Amino acid sequence: MVVAEADTILTDEERNASDNDEEDSKPVERRAIDPAKINTMQIEKLAMITELYKPLHSELYDLNDPASMLEPVFLEAVESIQAQTESGVAAEISSLPASFLTCLSEATRLYQFAMLRREWCLKLVEELQHFEKSGMPLARPNSMNNYGTILNDIGFLPMLNELLAYHLNPLCKLLYPAWDEGGGLDHHHTFVVQYRMAEDRELKFHFDDAEVTLNVCLGTEFTGGALYFGGLFDAPETHDESLAVQHQLGRATLHLGKHRHAAKPITSGERYNMIMWMRNFCKRYHTHSEAERDEDQHHHGHSHEHGHGHGHSH
Ligand SMILES: O=C(O)CCC(=O)C(=O)O
Numbered sequence: 001m002v003v004a005e006a007d008t009i010l011t012d013e014e015r016n017a018s019d020n021d022e023e024d025s026k027p028v029e030r031r032a033i034d035p036a037k038i039n040t041m042q043i044e045k046l047a048m049i050t051e052l053y054k055p056l057h058s059e060l061y062d063l064n065d066p067a068s069m070l071e072p073v074f075l076e077a078v079e080s081i082q083a084q085t086e087s088g089v090a091a092e093i094s095s096l097p098a099s100f101l102t103c104l105s106e107a108t109r110l111y112q113f114a115m116l117r118r119e120w121c122l123k124l125v126e127e128l129q130h131f132e133k134s135g136m137p138l139a140r141p142n143s144m145n146n147y148g149t150i151l152n153d154i155g156f157l158p159m160l161n162e163l164l165a166y167h168l169n170p171l172c173k174l175l176y177p178a179w180d181e182g183g184g185l186d187h188h189h190t191f192v193v194q195y196r197m198a199e200d201r202e203l204k205f206h207f208d209d210a211e212v213t214l215n216v217c218l219g220t221e222f223t224g225g226a227l228y229f230g231g232l233f234d235a236p237e238t239h240d241e242s243l244a245v246q247h248q249l250g251r252a253t254l255h256l257g258k259h260r261h262a263a264k265p266i267t268s269g270e271r272y273n274m275i276m277w278m279r280n281f282c283k284r285y286h287t288h289s290e291a292e293r294d295e296d297q298h299h300h301g302h303s304h305e306h307g308h309g310h311g312h313s314h
Protein backbone atom coordinates (compact mmCIF):
# COMPACT_ATOMS: atom_id res chain seq x y z
CA MET A 1 0.00 0.00 0.00
CA VAL A 2 1.37 3.41 -0.92
CA VAL A 3 0.78 5.98 1.78
CA ALA A 4 0.67 9.60 0.74
CA GLU A 5 2.19 12.30 2.89
CA ALA A 6 0.12 15.42 3.26
CA ASP A 7 2.21 17.29 0.71
CA THR A 8 2.95 14.43 -1.64
CA ILE A 9 0.97 14.07 -4.82
CA LEU A 10 0.57 10.55 -6.12
CA THR A 11 1.01 9.94 -9.81
CA ASP A 12 -1.47 7.77 -11.68
CA GLU A 13 1.18 5.09 -11.63
CA GLU A 14 1.43 5.18 -7.84
CA ARG A 15 -2.31 5.26 -7.43
CA ASN A 16 -2.62 2.20 -9.64
CA ALA A 17 0.21 0.50 -7.77
CA SER A 18 -1.57 0.98 -4.46
CA ASP A 19 -4.55 -0.94 -5.83
CA ASN A 20 -2.38 -3.62 -7.27
CA ASP A 21 -1.28 -6.76 -5.49
CA GLU A 22 1.40 -7.60 -8.04
CA GLU A 23 3.74 -4.99 -6.65
CA ASP A 24 6.80 -6.97 -7.72
CA SER A 25 6.08 -6.19 -11.34
CA LYS A 26 5.03 -2.57 -10.87
CA PRO A 27 7.56 -0.51 -8.99
CA VAL A 28 6.42 2.92 -7.86
CA GLU A 29 8.69 5.89 -7.65
CA ARG A 30 9.30 7.16 -4.14
CA ARG A 31 9.67 10.81 -3.68
CA ALA A 32 10.47 13.41 -1.11
CA ILE A 33 9.50 17.00 -0.83
CA ASP A 34 11.17 19.40 -3.26
CA PRO A 35 13.93 21.23 -1.37
CA ALA A 36 12.85 24.39 -3.16
CA LYS A 37 9.47 24.07 -1.45
CA ILE A 38 10.80 23.98 2.12
CA ASN A 39 8.15 26.05 3.75
CA THR A 40 8.08 28.31 6.74
CA MET A 41 6.62 25.52 8.88
CA GLN A 42 9.76 23.42 8.39
CA ILE A 43 12.03 26.39 9.09
CA GLU A 44 10.06 27.17 12.27
CA LYS A 45 10.24 23.51 13.27
CA LEU A 46 14.03 23.46 12.93
CA ALA A 47 14.29 26.71 14.94
CA MET A 48 12.16 25.17 17.69
CA ILE A 49 14.23 21.97 17.74
CA THR A 50 17.49 23.93 17.87
CA GLU A 51 16.19 25.96 20.79
CA LEU A 52 14.43 23.31 22.83
CA TYR A 53 15.95 19.93 22.06
CA LYS A 54 18.94 18.79 24.14
CA PRO A 55 20.85 16.16 22.14
CA LEU A 56 21.98 13.00 23.88
CA HIS A 57 25.15 12.69 21.77
CA SER A 58 25.98 16.19 20.51
CA GLU A 59 29.19 14.93 18.84
CA LEU A 60 27.06 13.20 16.16
CA TYR A 61 25.99 16.55 14.71
CA ASP A 62 29.35 17.57 13.25
CA LEU A 63 32.11 15.99 11.22
CA ASN A 64 35.02 17.50 13.18
CA ASP A 65 36.40 14.07 13.92
CA PRO A 66 35.69 11.93 10.83
CA ALA A 67 37.59 8.98 12.34
CA SER A 68 34.93 8.67 15.07
CA MET A 69 32.23 8.18 12.44
CA LEU A 70 33.88 6.57 9.41
CA GLU A 71 35.71 3.25 9.13
CA PRO A 72 39.47 3.56 8.53
CA VAL A 73 39.22 1.71 5.20
CA PHE A 74 36.53 4.12 3.98
CA LEU A 75 38.67 7.14 4.92
CA GLU A 76 41.66 5.55 3.23
CA ALA A 77 39.68 4.96 0.01
CA VAL A 78 38.40 8.55 -0.10
CA GLU A 79 41.87 9.92 0.64
CA SER A 80 43.36 7.90 -2.21
CA ILE A 81 40.73 9.27 -4.63
CA GLN A 82 41.43 12.82 -3.45
CA ALA A 83 45.20 12.39 -3.76
CA GLN A 84 44.86 11.13 -7.33
CA THR A 85 42.48 13.92 -8.30
CA GLU A 86 44.80 16.55 -6.80
CA SER A 87 47.78 15.21 -8.71
CA GLY A 88 45.79 15.48 -11.94
CA VAL A 89 45.44 11.72 -12.46
CA ALA A 90 41.96 10.34 -13.20
CA ALA A 91 41.11 8.17 -10.19
CA GLU A 92 40.62 4.47 -10.96
CA ILE A 93 38.49 1.90 -9.19
CA SER A 94 41.46 -0.48 -9.27
CA SER A 95 43.50 1.91 -7.14
CA LEU A 96 41.11 1.69 -4.16
CA PRO A 97 42.34 -0.34 -1.16
CA ALA A 98 41.96 -4.02 -2.06
CA SER A 99 39.59 -4.92 0.75
CA PHE A 100 37.35 -1.85 0.34
CA LEU A 101 34.84 -2.29 -2.46
CA THR A 102 32.60 -5.26 -3.23
CA CYS A 103 30.84 -5.10 -6.57
CA LEU A 104 27.59 -7.08 -6.27
CA SER A 105 26.58 -6.51 -9.88
CA GLU A 106 28.58 -5.01 -12.74
CA ALA A 107 25.52 -4.74 -14.99
CA THR A 108 23.50 -2.62 -12.55
CA ARG A 109 26.48 -1.09 -10.72
CA LEU A 110 25.56 -2.25 -7.25
CA TYR A 111 28.29 -1.86 -4.62
CA GLN A 112 28.94 -2.50 -0.95
CA PHE A 113 31.65 -1.23 1.41
CA ALA A 114 32.39 -0.73 5.10
CA MET A 115 31.47 2.85 6.00
CA LEU A 116 30.17 3.70 9.48
CA ARG A 117 31.76 2.71 12.76
CA ARG A 118 29.69 0.52 15.00
CA GLU A 119 29.70 2.92 17.99
CA TRP A 120 28.56 5.80 15.77
CA CYS A 121 25.64 3.75 14.38
CA LEU A 122 24.46 2.70 17.82
CA LYS A 123 24.73 6.26 19.15
CA LEU A 124 22.67 7.55 16.20
CA VAL A 125 19.91 5.03 16.97
CA GLU A 126 19.98 6.11 20.65
CA GLU A 127 19.82 9.75 19.58
CA LEU A 128 16.76 9.12 17.41
CA GLN A 129 15.03 7.19 20.18
CA HIS A 130 15.83 10.09 22.54
CA PHE A 131 14.45 12.54 19.97
CA GLU A 132 11.25 10.56 19.62
CA LYS A 133 10.75 10.50 23.42
CA SER A 134 11.34 14.26 23.64
CA GLY A 135 7.96 14.90 21.98
CA MET A 136 9.49 17.11 19.27
CA PRO A 137 7.50 17.12 16.01
CA LEU A 138 8.42 14.25 13.70
CA ALA A 139 7.91 14.11 9.94
CA ARG A 140 7.83 10.71 8.30
CA PRO A 141 10.71 10.07 5.90
CA ASN A 142 8.99 9.89 2.50
CA SER A 143 5.93 8.75 0.66
CA MET A 144 6.29 5.07 1.60
CA ASN A 145 7.92 4.68 5.04
CA ASN A 146 5.62 5.45 7.96
CA TYR A 147 8.30 5.17 10.63
CA GLY A 148 11.66 6.87 10.85
CA THR A 149 13.12 10.36 10.89
CA ILE A 150 14.33 12.90 8.33
CA LEU A 151 17.87 13.70 9.48
CA ASN A 152 18.01 16.88 7.39
CA ASP A 153 15.13 18.34 9.41
CA ILE A 154 16.49 17.76 12.89
CA GLY A 155 19.92 19.38 12.81
CA PHE A 156 22.04 16.94 10.77
CA LEU A 157 21.97 18.86 7.47
CA PRO A 158 25.34 20.70 7.80
CA MET A 159 27.29 17.55 8.70
CA LEU A 160 25.56 15.51 6.01
CA ASN A 161 26.38 18.21 3.45
CA GLU A 162 30.05 17.82 4.41
CA LEU A 163 29.82 14.04 4.26
CA LEU A 164 28.42 14.28 0.74
CA ALA A 165 30.84 16.92 -0.53
CA TYR A 166 34.10 15.54 0.89
CA HIS A 167 33.52 11.81 1.07
CA LEU A 168 30.59 10.47 -0.92
CA ASN A 169 30.64 12.67 -4.00
CA PRO A 170 34.30 11.86 -4.85
CA LEU A 171 33.54 8.15 -4.46
CA CYS A 172 30.36 8.39 -6.55
CA LYS A 173 32.19 10.31 -9.29
CA LEU A 174 34.43 7.31 -9.59
CA LEU A 175 31.68 4.68 -9.49
CA TYR A 176 28.98 6.57 -11.44
CA PRO A 177 30.81 9.00 -13.77
CA ALA A 178 27.53 9.94 -15.43
CA TRP A 179 26.72 12.18 -12.43
CA ASP A 180 29.88 14.23 -12.73
CA GLU A 181 27.93 16.97 -14.54
CA GLY A 182 27.98 20.38 -12.78
CA GLY A 183 28.72 19.89 -9.11
CA GLY A 184 28.29 16.12 -9.21
CA LEU A 185 26.02 14.84 -6.45
CA ASP A 186 25.54 18.15 -4.72
CA HIS A 187 22.42 17.84 -2.57
CA HIS A 188 20.52 15.12 -0.77
CA HIS A 189 17.48 13.94 1.18
CA THR A 190 18.67 11.87 4.13
CA PHE A 191 16.55 9.92 6.57
CA VAL A 192 16.51 6.87 8.80
CA VAL A 193 13.97 4.13 8.12
CA GLN A 194 12.76 2.04 11.01
CA TYR A 195 11.21 -1.43 10.96
CA ARG A 196 9.68 -3.14 14.01
CA MET A 197 7.53 -6.25 14.31
CA ALA A 198 4.48 -4.22 15.41
CA GLU A 199 5.02 -1.40 12.89
CA ASP A 200 6.31 -1.41 9.28
CA ARG A 201 8.17 -4.67 8.68
CA GLU A 202 9.00 -4.36 4.98
CA LEU A 203 9.12 -1.98 2.04
CA LYS A 204 7.47 -2.64 -1.30
CA PHE A 205 9.21 -2.74 -4.68
CA HIS A 206 10.07 0.79 -5.84
CA PHE A 207 12.81 3.06 -7.13
CA ASP A 208 14.12 6.20 -5.48
CA ASP A 209 13.84 9.91 -6.17
CA ALA A 210 17.64 10.07 -6.32
CA GLU A 211 20.48 9.86 -8.80
CA VAL A 212 22.41 7.55 -6.46
CA THR A 213 21.25 6.08 -3.13
CA LEU A 214 23.41 5.23 -0.13
CA ASN A 215 21.86 2.78 2.34
CA VAL A 216 23.77 2.01 5.55
CA CYS A 217 22.63 -0.48 8.16
CA LEU A 218 22.55 0.96 11.71
CA GLY A 219 21.48 -2.28 13.40
CA THR A 220 20.38 -2.91 15.92
CA GLU A 221 19.32 -6.58 16.35
CA PHE A 222 17.08 -8.21 13.75
CA THR A 223 16.59 -11.13 11.42
CA GLY A 224 15.27 -10.91 7.86
CA GLY A 225 14.93 -7.53 6.16
CA ALA A 226 17.26 -8.25 3.22
CA LEU A 227 17.30 -5.77 0.37
CA TYR A 228 16.06 -7.20 -2.90
CA PHE A 229 17.21 -5.75 -6.25
CA GLY A 230 15.41 -6.32 -9.55
CA GLY A 231 17.02 -4.38 -12.41
CA LEU A 232 17.23 -0.79 -13.60
CA PHE A 233 13.97 0.99 -14.28
CA ASP A 234 14.97 2.10 -17.79
CA ALA A 235 16.87 -1.05 -18.85
CA PRO A 236 14.42 -3.93 -19.48
CA GLU A 237 17.33 -6.25 -20.26
CA THR A 238 18.27 -6.05 -16.54
CA HIS A 239 14.76 -6.80 -15.22
CA ASP A 240 15.48 -10.49 -14.69
CA GLU A 241 18.02 -9.57 -12.00
CA SER A 242 17.03 -11.03 -8.65
CA LEU A 243 19.56 -10.26 -5.95
CA ALA A 244 19.09 -10.47 -2.18
CA VAL A 245 21.57 -8.40 -0.20
CA GLN A 246 21.99 -9.00 3.54
CA HIS A 247 22.54 -6.14 5.96
CA GLN A 248 25.59 -5.81 8.11
CA LEU A 249 25.94 -3.11 10.74
CA GLY A 250 27.92 -0.12 9.41
CA ARG A 251 28.11 -1.52 5.89
CA ALA A 252 26.85 0.61 2.99
CA THR A 253 25.01 -0.54 -0.10
CA LEU A 254 25.30 1.95 -2.97
CA HIS A 255 22.91 1.82 -5.92
CA LEU A 256 21.47 3.94 -8.71
CA GLY A 257 18.22 5.68 -7.77
CA LYS A 258 16.56 4.01 -10.74
CA HIS A 259 17.61 0.56 -9.49
CA ARG A 260 14.36 -1.16 -8.56
CA HIS A 261 14.41 -2.56 -5.03
CA ALA A 262 12.41 -3.67 -2.00
CA ALA A 263 13.09 -4.55 1.64
CA LYS A 264 11.97 -8.03 2.70
CA PRO A 265 10.03 -8.29 5.99
CA ILE A 266 12.04 -8.47 9.18
CA THR A 267 11.26 -11.67 11.10
CA SER A 268 12.37 -10.45 14.54
CA GLY A 269 13.86 -7.43 16.26
CA GLU A 270 14.26 -3.84 15.08
CA ARG A 271 16.06 -2.59 11.98
CA TYR A 272 17.30 0.96 11.36
CA ASN A 273 19.01 2.05 8.12
CA MET A 274 20.30 5.47 7.16
CA ILE A 275 19.34 6.35 3.59
CA MET A 276 20.86 9.22 1.62
CA TRP A 277 19.17 10.06 -1.67
CA MET A 278 21.96 11.88 -3.49
CA ARG A 279 21.04 14.27 -6.25
CA ASN A 280 22.54 16.37 -9.01
CA PHE A 281 21.23 19.91 -9.22
CA CYS A 282 21.93 20.32 -12.96
CA LYS A 283 19.98 17.21 -13.85
CA ARG A 284 16.93 18.22 -11.85
CA TYR A 285 16.53 21.96 -11.93
CA HIS A 286 18.04 23.31 -15.13
CA THR A 287 15.18 24.40 -17.35
CA HIS A 288 14.91 22.70 -20.69
CA SER A 289 13.58 24.19 -23.86
CA GLU A 290 10.71 22.24 -25.43
CA ALA A 291 13.09 20.89 -28.08
CA GLU A 292 15.65 19.73 -25.49
CA ARG A 293 12.93 18.10 -23.44
CA ASP A 294 11.64 16.16 -26.45
CA GLU A 295 15.20 15.16 -27.24
CA ASP A 296 15.78 13.97 -23.65
CA GLN A 297 12.57 12.00 -23.53
CA HIS A 298 13.51 10.36 -26.74
CA HIS A 299 16.87 9.29 -25.27
CA HIS A 300 15.63 8.25 -21.84
CA GLY A 301 12.30 6.89 -22.90
CA HIS A 302 10.61 8.13 -19.70
CA SER A 303 9.13 11.56 -19.29
CA HIS A 304 9.35 11.44 -15.51
CA GLU A 305 13.12 11.12 -15.62
CA HIS A 306 12.84 14.88 -15.17
CA GLY A 307 11.12 16.95 -12.54
CA HIS A 308 11.27 14.53 -9.59
CA GLY A 309 9.97 15.89 -6.38
CA HIS A 310 7.83 18.53 -8.02
CA GLY A 311 4.63 16.51 -7.84
CA HIS A 312 2.81 15.85 -11.06
CA SER A 313 0.04 17.61 -12.85
CA HIS A 314 -2.12 15.71 -15.26
O1 LIG B 1 14.67 -0.57 4.13
C1 LIG B 1 15.67 -0.24 3.54
O2 LIG B 1 16.80 -0.42 4.00
C2 LIG B 1 15.53 0.38 2.19
C3 LIG B 1 14.82 1.70 2.24
C4 LIG B 1 14.62 2.26 0.90
O3 LIG B 1 14.75 1.63 -0.12
C5 LIG B 1 14.23 3.66 0.78
O4 LIG B 1 14.00 4.28 1.81
O5 LIG B 1 14.15 4.18 -0.34
Ligand SMILES: [Fe+2]
Residues within 6 Å of the ligand: 030, 206, 207, 208, 261
Ligand atom coordinates in the same frame (compact mmCIF):
# COMPACT_ATOMS: atom_id res chain seq x y z
FE1 LIG C 1 14.54 2.92 -1.81
